[in-house]
Amino acid sequence: MSQYIIAIDGGGTKTLGVLYTKEGKELMRADFGFSNFSIDEVIAKENIMKTIEALNVLRKPEDEVVLIMGISGASKMSHKEVWLKSLEQAYHVKAELVTDAHIAIHSIDRKDDEHVIMAIGGTGSAVMMLEGDKTQLIGGYGYLLGDEGSAYHVVLQALKRITQKFDAGKPFSILEQSLCETMKVKTREDLVSYVYQARKTDLAKLATIISNRAFESDQEAYELLANEGKLLAEQVLTAASRFKKEKHVRIALRGGFVLNAPFVKDVFQNEVMKYIKNGEMEDHPNEAVLGAYRLGLKILSSEVTTW
Helix, strand or coil: CCEEEEEEEECCCCEEEEEEECCCCEEEEEEECCCCCCCCHHHHHHHHHHHHHHHCCCCCCCCEEEEEEEECCHHHCCCHHHHHHHHHHHHCCEEEEECHHHHHHHCCCCCCCEEEEEEEECCCEEEEEEECCEEEEECCCCCCCCCCCCHHHHHHHHHHHHHHHHHHCCCCCHHHHHHHHHHCCCCHHHHHHHHHHCCHHHHHCCHHHHHHHHHCCCHHHHHHHHHHHHHHHHHHHHHHHCCCCCCEEEEEEECHHHHHCCCHHHHHHHHHHHHCCCEEECCCCCCHHHHHHHHHHHHHHHCCCCC
């Protein structure tokens, strides 16, 4: 009998699956469309099952297979346990479902005597801390209550400046003009209509305009981006204060906004390292799917499962 781990990382763009041996050797990969439950639960499940089927072909009936899925929106899906049971029966696996953030933090390399803090700054934002085997979320309250340090939040701050210019009857800055031209906004009514009809992801894409202006030495754009770096850093400092034991802290960044937008990462790192004296930034990020493998290995190492 052989033991395998099917590790799946699912998000808003694609579903990546990797088949590992218990020892960590990668045997094959498969990827299909998105599997974010918040976007479309039916299609997400279909793409996940396609991934499982593609990776489950090498196993023999007597083999032991653990399936670990880290899927965006996992906390919001309906009838989770029923669906997991159906997967176990259909594919003869031991199935576990966690969030994509959960497998991401377990993909971070760390020593036994280290804590981990992972800051996610993408469309939205959140910070996750890992102490021993226990994780805790800081922030992550969504676009109505939070998302500081994200593409959505920086756009929202820029749009608020436009509302202030409308009210004061003052001319727009170059950045504000660029945003209005992209949104085809000429009046305050246009702005309200655009913002309240747009999806969060579409608004977040406007962060590219702010980034482009920052590359052109636009001070307003720089200030907006730098502030997001500070806001994300504040959440990391809050996380660091919650650790029960004093240990070295491994700090990792995830998310396209914080990693790619100009100045955000630099300001974030300066703020964090100023106050966390026993901290160290992650050098070489691993794929999130590796975290799913590591979680699966814990199950294989601690359980004797028969089907």
